Amino acid sequence: DAGITQSPRHKVTETGTPVTLRCHQTENHRYMYWYRQDPGHGLRLIHYSYGVKDTDKGEVSDGYSVSRSKTEDFLLTLESATSSQTSVYFCAIGEGGGMAEQFFGPGTRLTVL
Amino acid sequence: GENVEQHPSTLSVQEGDSAVIKCTYSDSASNYFPWYKQELGKGPQLIIDIRSNVGEKKDQRIAVTLNKTAKHFSLHITETQPEDSAVYFCAASAEGGADGLTFGKGTHLIIQP
Numbered sequence: 001d002a003g004i005t006q007s008p009r010h011k012v013t014e015t016g017t018p019v020t021l022r023c024h025q026t027e028n029h030r031y032m033y034w035y036r037q038d039p040g041h042g043l044r045l046i047h048y049s050y051g052v053k054d055t056d057k058g059e060v061s062d063g064y065s066v067s068r069s070k071t072e073d074f075l076l077t078l079e080s081a082t083s084s085q086t087s088v089y090f091c092a093i094g095e096g097g098g099m100a101e102q103f104f105g106p107g108t109r110l111t112v113l
Numbered sequence: 114g115e116n117v118e119q120h121p122s123t124l125s126v127q128e129g130d131s132a133v134i135k136c137t138y139s140d141s142a143s144n145y146f147p148w149y150k151q152e153l154g155k156g157p158q159l160i161i162d163i164r165s166n167v168g169e170k171k172d173q174r175i176a177v178t179l180n181k182t183a184k185h186f187s188l189h190i191t192e193t194q195p196e197d198s199a200v201y202f203c204a205a206s207a208e209g210g211a212d213g214l215t216f217g218k219g220t221h222l223i224i225q226p
Contacts, residue, residue: 033213042119042202043157045213058213059114090156096211101147104156 003027004105006091012111019078021108023091025071031096032074034058034066036087037107043090049074050096081112115140117205119217127225132193134220136203137185143205146179146186147214151200160201161188190222198224 003026013019023032034046035058045058047066055066063085065077078085088109094102116139126132138146144165149157163170163177163186170177179186190197200221204214 031211035213040218042216042218043214044216048213050211056212059215094211100211101159101162102214103159104149106156 004091004093004103006089006105006108008108009106010109012113013081014113015082016080019081019110019112021076021089021091021110023074023076023105025074025093027093027103028071029093029095030071031094031100031102032068033092033094033102034064034074034076035090035092036060037090038087046076046089081110083112086110086112115143115205115207115215117203117215117217119203119220121220122218123221123223125223125225126193128193128195130193132190132197132222134188134201134203134222135185136187136205136217137183138205138215139184140205140207141184142207144208145206146177147204148175148177148188149202149204151202151219153199157202193222193224195224195226198222 005024007022033048035043037043044060046064049055049068067075088107090107091105092102094100119136147162150160151157163179174191176189200219202219203217206214
């Protein structure tokens with residue numbers, strides 16, 4: 001998985017609780033991305049980062065925030081989890097700019113009860 | 114924004130036959146078109162990609178073709194093998210994917226023995 005780890009790999013939580021997912025890379029890539037995967041929707045971009053402290057919104061950013069304080073770590077936070085955020089979350093990394101490949105992590109399966 | 118349509122949603126072929134998956138995109142500014150393979154319980158894996166300045170690219174048994182005028186691109190797998198069974202996703206991006214990829218909804222490829 002191209003030097004990408006995600007933690008936790010599985011999580012079950014209650015509606016209304018905060019949740020933070022972590023993505024860690026050892027490739028020193030500039031760009032990092034969070035996607036969610038749901039049946040019938042493929043993968044959809046939540047947020048991405050193009051450098052330390054530089055982030056931007058994707059297609060489905062409502063209800064999510066991100067932070068990147070170090071090159072290697074990209075955190076995704078659900079401030080108050082809802083059942084509609086039950087999904088599989090994938091982190092990806094890439095060099096960015098000039099048509100560069102993105103490589104995906106193993107995913108985190110999140111269930112919000 | 115970009116919209117990517119992918120067909121078919123399920124494709125069943127006999128082992129040894131060829132498989133073709135087709136995608137169309139809407140944004141004429143898109144210039145990068147990767148294909149990913151996803152096995153059950155794993156993250157998507159990049160298998161081949163094509164840039165807008167190229168019409169065709171081949172890597173052993175897989176090939177991708179791009180028709181910029183018609184805004185469609187296709188994945189061709191020849192001499193299919195059981196290990197080709199998986200879900201395949203196409204994606205598109207302008208700016209080389211730096212601001213994220215827009216994915217199709219996926220094709221479940223089944224190789225019949």
